[in-house]
Amino acid sequence: MSIEKLMQPFTVGIDLENARMKNPQKSLVRKASDMKGHYKNAAALDKIITGGNPLHYEVQETPVPEKYGELMYCISILQPGLVGDECFMTKGHYHTIPETAEIYLCLKGEGFMMMKTSDGKCDYQKMSRGHMVYVPPYWAHRSINTGKEELVSFCVYQGDAGHNYGDIETEGFPKRVFLRGGKIVVE
Amino acid sequence: MSIEKLMQPFTVGIDLENARMKNPQKSLVRKASDMKGHYKNAAALDKIITGGNPLHYEVQETPVPEKYGELMYCISILQPGLVGDECFMTKGHYHTIPETAEIYLCLKGEGFMMMKTSDGKCDYQKMSRGHMVYVPPYWAHRSINTGKEELVSFCVYQGDAGHNYGDIETEGFPKRVFLRGGKIVVE
Numbered sequence: 256m257s258i259e260k261l262m263q264p265f266t267v268g269i270d271l272e273n274a275r276m277k278n279p280q281k282s283l284v285r286k287a288s289d290m291k292g293h294y295k296n297a298a299a300l301d302k303i304i305t306g307g308n309p310l311h312y313e314v315q316e317t318p319v320p321e322k323y324g325e326l327m328y329c330i331s332i333l334q335p336g337l338v339g340d341e342c343f344m345t346k347g348h349y350h351t352i353p354e355t356a357e358i359y360l361c362l363k364g365e366g367f368m369m370m371k372t373s374d375g376k377c378d379y380q381k382m383s384r385g386h387m388v389y390v391p392p393y394w395a396h397r398s399i400n401t402g403k404e405e406l407v408s409f410c411v412y413q414g415d416a417g418h419n420y421g422d423i424e425t426e427g428f429p430k431r432v433f434l435r436g437g438k439i440v441v442e
Numbered sequence: 443m444s445i446e447k448l449m450q451p452f453t454v455g456i457d458l459e460n461a462r463m464k465n466p467q468k469s470l471v472r473k474a475s476d477m478k479g480h481y482k483n484a485a486a487l488d489k490i491i492t493g494g495n496p497l498h499y500e501v502q503e504t505p506v507p508e509k510y511g512e513l514m515y516c517i518s519i520l521q522p523g524l525v526g527d528e529c530f531m532t533k534g535h536y537h538t539i540p541e542t543a544e545i546y547l548c549l550k551g552e553g554f555m556m557m558k559t560s561d562g563k564c565d566y567q568k569m570s571r572g573h574m575v576y577v578p579p580y581w582a583h584r585s586i587n588t589g590k591e592e593l594v595s596f597c598v599y600q601g602d603a604g605h606n607y608g609d610i611e612t613e614g615f616p617k618r619v620f621l622r623g624g625k626i627v628v629e
Contacts (some may be wrong), residue, residue, distance in 0.1 A: 264555070264565045264575065265575075266568070267576065269547060271571060323541070328576075352511075360456060385464075386455065391448065409547065414543075
């Protein structure tokens with residue numbers, strides 16, 4: 256290891272009141288059209304896509320090398336809304352190295368972290384400002400927005416973790432979250 | 443890997459306004475007497491110790507297994523004050539696996555993250571609410587409180603990182619931080 260090549264320390268601004276990263280270097284954007292196949296009511300999603308295909312969620316990053324020893328961090332911003340009566344959510348993923356955990360510190364909004372293991376165990380944790388959800392090794396995870404404002408979290412995971420979207424897309428999550436008659440229903 | 447033994451997801455409360463962990467399972471406490479050998483003015487530290495040996499800093503944790511794949515997280519609370527004219531600080535450490543990074547998200551107070559590498563490079567970053575300092579792999583690091591209230595950070599690092607206090611205690615940090623004539627001086 257050449258000491259000459261060491262990374263210099265740096266600071267990133269996190270606006271803890273407004274739940275945003277200041278000057279993110281990179282932003283991953285998912286629109287409604289990126290969510291095909293994820294909601295129960297495909298026709299309702301198509302209607303949202305043809306109606307303007309709005310932003311669904313965004314991940315603000317200031318990237319570091321994706322390797323062992325580094326820590327990836329980001330701000331995840333999930334819009335509020337419904338596809339039919341199903342609450343807006345992220346795609347969800349396992350890590351490419353499945354035995355790596357992730358920490359989500361919720362800064363704003365209301366929702367759930369929905370999680371499952373490859374053998375079908377399912378768990379979900381409530382998210383609101385100040386809730387830090389520990390997604391242990393081996394659990395696929397997706398955020399679900401059950402509120403009327405953005406659901407925003409500060410996330411940290413190992414640099415070598417990687418994202419595996421394919422397996423959970425094939426398996427699906429065992430539970431979905433709906434807003435029916437003004438009540439949140441998990442089924 | 444037995445799927446039966448997988449850890450269940452859980453939630454920890456972080457009070458983002460008051461900069462505290464809610465119901466921490468474990469708390470590491472360092473008193474003035476634990477800081478012997480770290481400050482320039484040993485006699486001034488002795489006076490603080492004989493004058494009541496007050497709390498110097500505290501680390502609130504809800505521990506997870508210390509192994510690859512897990513993420514350790516804590517709330518670090520450093521008291522304000524002076525040893526002679528030198529600002530209160532933590533011991534500082536390298537990680538036992540030196541190529542592992544650490545993230546400090548400052549929630550309260552004013553100070554510096556002081557860092558050095560084993561070949562003597564030195565860097566420091568300002569800390570105040572919303573500053574997220576990235577301590578890259580291979581950098582020893584200590585927090586220094588330059589303000590009048592507690593310096594509090596939410597910290598995350600790899601489960602297998604470990605703490606190596608010995609090497610930096612032998613080497614020392616190249617720079618110290620003082621309050622002189624109402625001004626912060628780094629030298």
